[in-house]
Amino acid sequence: MTLSTIAESRSTNFAELCENRWKGRVTAKLDAAACHVACAPPDLPAICEWLSEEMGYAFATLIVEEESKPGWLLTYVFYKDAAAPWVYVELRLDARVATVPSISGLANGPAADWHEREAEDLFGLSFAGHPRLGEFVLHEDWPEGVAPMRHSFDARRMLDIPEAPNPAWDPPTIFSAPGSFAMPVGPVYSDFGEAAHFLLETVGEDVVRTIQRFFYKYRGVEKIAEGRPIDSVLLLAERFSGIAAFAHGLAFCQAVEAICGVEVPPRAQALRGIFAELERLRHHAATITGICNSTALVVATAQAALIEEDLIRLSCQVTRHRYLFGAVAPGGVTCDLTDTHRQHLLTEVGDIARRSDELHRMLRYSSSFLDRLEEVGIVSPDAAIAYGLVGPIARASGAMRDMRKIRPYAAYGTVDFAVPVEQEGDGYARLRVFFAEIEQSAAMLHQILTALPAGDIRARDIVVRPGAALAAVEAPSGAAFHWVRLRDDGAVARYRITPPSFTNWHGFHIATENFAFQDFPIILASFGLSNAECDR
Amino acid sequence: MANWVLKGLRAGIKTSGYRSAAEAAPGLSPGQPRGTVLPSQDAAALVERCPSGAIVSCEGGVAIDQRRCVDCFRCCADVDEPAVPWRDGYEWAAYAGDAAAMRRKLDRAFGHSLHIRFLDAGACGACMSEARQLDNPYYNMHNLGFFMTPTPRNADVLLVAGPVSDAMRLSLRKTYEAMPTPKRVVAIGACAASGGVFGPSFAAGGGVGEVIPVDVVVPGCPPPPLAILHGLMVVVGRKPPSELISRPANVEANPE
Numbered sequence: 001m002t003l004s005t006i007a008e009s010r011s012t013n014f015a016e017l018c019e020n021r022w023k024g025r026v027t028a029k030l031d032a033a034a035c036h037v038a039c040a041p042p043d044l045p046a047i048c049e050w051l052s053e054e055m056g057y058a059f060a061t062l063i064v065e066e067e068s069k070p071g072w073l074l075t076y077v078f079y080k081d082a083a084a085p086w087v088y089v090e091l092r093l094d095a096r097v098a099t100v101p102s103i104s105g106l107a108n109g110p111a112a113d114w115h116e117r118e119a120e121d122l123f124g125l126s127f128a129g130h131p132r133l134g135e136f137v138l139h140e141d142w143p144e145g146v147a148p149m150r151h152s153f154d155a156r157r158m159l160d161i162p163e164a165p166n167p168a169w170d171p172p173t174i175f176s177a178p179g180s181f182a183m184p185v186g187p188v189y190s191d192f193g194e195a196a197h198f199l200l201e202t203v204g205e206d207v208v209r210t211i212q213r214f215f216y217k218y219r220g221v222e223k224i225a226e227g228r229p230i231d232s233v234l235l236l237a238e239r240f241s242g243i244a245a246f247a248h249g250l251a252f253c254q255a256v257e258a259i260c261g262v263e264v265p266p267r268a269q270a271l272r273g274i275f276a277e278l279e280r281l282r283h284h285a286a287t288i289t290g291i292c293n294s295t296a297l298v299v300a301t302a303q304a305a306l307i308e309e310d311l312i313r314l315s316c317q318v319t320r321h322r323y324l325f326g327a328v329a330p331g332g333v334t335c336d337l338t339d340t341h342r343q344h345l346l347t348e349v350g351d352i353a354r355r356s357d358e359l360h361r362m363l364r365y366s367s368s369f370l371d372r373l374e375e376v377g378i379v380s381p382d383a384a385i386a387y388g389l390v391g392p393i394a395r396a397s398g399a400m401r402d403m404r405k406i407r408p409y410a411a412y413g414t415v416d417f418a419v420p421v422e423q424e425g426d427g428y429a430r431l432r433v434f435f436a437e438i439e440q441s442a443a444m445l446h447q448i449l450t451a452l453p454a455g456d457i458r459a460r461d462i463v464v465r466p467g468a469a470l471a472a473v474e475a476p477s478g479a480a481f482h483w484v485r486l487r488d489d490g491a492v493a494r495y496r497i498t499p500p501s502f503t504n505w506h507g508f509h510i511a512t513e514n515f516a517f518q519d520f521p522i523i524l525a526s527f528g529l530s531n532a533e534c535d536r
Numbered sequence: 537m538a539n540w541v542l543k544g545l546r547a548g549i550k551t552s553g554y555r556s557a558a559e560a561a562p563g564l565s566p567g568q569p570r571g572t573v574l575p576s577q578d579a580a581a582l583v584e585r586c587p588s589g590a591i592v593s594c595e596g597g598v599a600i601d602q603r604r605c606v607d608c609f610r611c612c613a614d615v616d617e618p619a620v621p622w623r624d625g626y627e628w629a630a631y632a633g634d635a636a637a638m639r640r641k642l643d644r645a646f647g648h649s650l651h652i653r654f655l656d657a658g659a660c661g662a663c664m665s666e667a668r669q670l671d672n673p674y675y676n677m678h679n680l681g682f683f684m685t686p687t688p689r690n691a692d693v694l695l696v697a698g699p700v701s702d703a704m705r706l707s708l709r710k711t712y713e714a715m716p717t718p719k720r721v722v723a724i725g726a727c728a729a730s731g732g733v734f735g736p737s738f739a740a741g742g743g744v745g746e747v748i749p750v751d752v753v754v755p756g757c758p759p760p761p762l763a764i765l766h767g768l769m770v771v772v773g774r775k776p777p778s779e780l781i782s783r784p785a786n787v788e789a790n791p792e
Contacts, residue, residue: 139703148738157738159702188655188707190686192668195656195704216703217658220739232587235608235733242662242758286665299544305672306550312669313563321566322760323662326609334609362539532661535701 014085022047033258033469034077034086044076045103047089051078052108057087058401059108059388060472061481061498062115064123066151070095072125076103076112077470077481082406086470102127111388114506122149137215148223155223171199174209185520187216194531198520205516210509217535225495230256230330230464233492237482238325241499241533243286246279246324247475248482248499254409255484256330258469265456268332273411273448274345275319275327276473277441281352282311283476284392284434284441287528288359291431294525295372303359307352314348317341332458346449353442360435373427377511377523380425387507391478391500393527396433397425403474415447427526434528464490475500477529501534550673554762555680565760566607567622571782573597578618585610588726588733591620600782602628602755603729626760629767630780632723632750642751646692646720646772649681653691653715657708658701658740662758663725667695669761682768688714693771695764696744699727699735705747712748722767723750726757753780
């Protein structure tokens with residue numbers, strides 16, 4: 001039996017298993033992408049609980065679609081590992097039904113918490129049983145009752161948003177003990193911090209509760225993508241998060257390729273792997289720079305920053321752009337590697353791996369540095385699972401989740417690499433994961449570059465057809481899920497992006513609570529997340 | 537700790553020569569399209585192909601509105617003829633308004649050191665990453681007398697990236713108002729200059745200029761660190777500005 005037939009037989013079993021377990025209450029159907037489980041709203045929480053508790057599935061994303069024939073389609077996406085099929089729990093609702101049971105209260109439900117809040121805010125759907133709905137993506141100045149993701153809302157419409165501070169705004173706090181106070185951080189920072197607001201509640205030394213407020217940078221990417229042609233949406237996919245431009249551009253292209261049945265040539269697949277790993281190297285180097293900077297270790301910051309800038313320049317030399325904009329396109333990539341480039345990359349990446357290793361070795365013996373990271377900012381393995389965390393943050397807390405292994409794409413099916421996992425979940429574990437991933441990426445680049453297949457770099461004559469598909473890509477900070485639905489005329493009908501920063505920021509407050517006030521900037525740096533990516 | 541001192545010394549001086557001399561290390565900049573002479577048919581095709589409206593037809597060919605260019609390379613890469621030529625370099629910063637008035641304004645007050653406040657008004661992260669690089673040993677902006685300041689009360693220059701998302705409009709205005717006069721605003725990146733690929737829409741504006749007065753614009757998506765450095769040098773009058781619109785005639789008269 002080949003691998004694919006094994007997977008197929010397991011998947012068939014899964015559809016049967018599901019129908020047997022939920023006799024008469026669900027219809028399970030299997031296709032190439034996933035096992036579609038259609039159910040009625042009252043059964044939804046039980047099915048989701050069964051998937052995450054008994055079957056070991058992780059929640060990926062909630063996709064809300066307003067159908068052209070009045071009504072809603074809600075798709076709850078779950079994934080597990082390379083052998084198990086993905087599961088889409090589908091809920092079709094009448095247009096008049098605006099309430100859905102919440103799944104956030106389940107044991108592993110917190111993963112869906114922000115998804116439900118977002119859907120409530122942007123679509124006007126209500127989630128019964130959710131503890132905290134209301135202002136989330138759209139801040140308090142946004143007019144009540146206007147749901148911008150509804151088809152009836154015109155994306156070009158300018159709303160009359162008051163420009164004066166709102167005197168009524170009073171952030172919710174839980175403490176009223178004498179001496180307690182709430183310390184606001186952001187949204188404007190003293191250096192190059194990204195816009196976000198943290199309210200740190202404290203009674204003295206330790207942060208007791210962190211209230212996070214994001215979406216200062218909400219640019220409505222999912223909304224403005226609607227009705228645009230693929231080419232134009234690709235620009236948005238690459239630019240909503242410039243530091244992970246290639247990963248998100250690639251995810252969008254993979255979704256389009258899945259819909260249109262495009263076969264990507266082997267050389268293009270290999271080049272995609274090269275560019276994606278270059279991006280990961282640069283992202284991790286930037287995160288390490290940030291961690292060193294947050295502990296005021298000046299020489300280490302400078303050395304890490306040199307590695308980062310060298311990687312940016314390297315990206316520019318091979319793809320023309322310092323952040324790999326424009327390198328990916330549906331069907332393949334837009335720039336080929338010459339033999340000179342290939343040789344140059346091999347030498348430079350080897351050199352960078354060596355320098356990163358040396359930096360890591362020196363950091364490991366700097367006790368003043370380690371004191372700030374060890375046993376600080378802990379995310380326990382249980383919390384990482386419950387919040388559905390992804391990427392290096394999850395892997396530093398013992399949760400081995402990597403889309404390159406779970407659903408191999410680009411060159412990842414053919415190269416040999418390990419996914420570093422640590423158990424402690426503190427700042428130091430995260431730092432070790434970042435360094436270990438640099439080592440793995442460099443080794444992976446060496447493998448791909450020495451066995452680069454010849455041939456085309458892009459499939460031509462793509463026939464665009466209507467349909468929908470989900471692509472999953474391991475962006476530098478974790479799993480990115482892109483859902484694309486194309487209309488009959490080839491324009492994008494719905495574009496749903498679940499970036500890793502959205503998933504991981506949700507769990508960030510756990511790492512800060514019960515740690516000292518002055519650890520906050522270091523914990524923040526050790527997450528290495530992007531607000532632009534989260535806010536979209 | 538002695539190890540770190542040794543490590544720093546061993547790494548040597550890395551600072552770019554870009555102060556008086558030109559800097560030409562590979563990978564510094566993606567370059568910039570420039571206006572060119574073209575038959576009207578080709579010009580129309582290029583205008584059609586540009587997704588951000590940066591290419592505009594003009595007498596004799598096409599001109600480039602640098603504020604709108606988002607570095608998609610669709611006018612030069614991966615296509616058959618016709619194409620727009622790209623020039624290397626990074627000295628892109630230009631006055632946001634009338635040159636004579638701006639020169640009069642900028643000639644006063646700041647000649648040497650600047651204290652800079654950075655504000656993220658919905659930037660994608662690439663502009664911020666490039667601005668952050670100014671602190672790294674290669675660009676070493678302190679060496680030029682440019683410093684980041686933690687408070688708007690001490691700031692001479694507000695460096696802004698992003699199209700100005702709705703939620704950041706108030707923060708932007710309040711930060712600007714908190715700065716003492718004289719003050720300057722430098723808008724970096726296509727989003728801050730024109731709204732880029734995002735604005736104007738229901739969620740984001742069409743650039744910083746819609747909210748506060750802008751003095752110097754640094755185009756690019758994102759502008760490389762040396763272009764931002766050029767922008768700051770333009771503020772203090774240490775470098776001449778570039779043009780926001782690149783016309784075919786400009787190219788003939790002024791090759792760089």
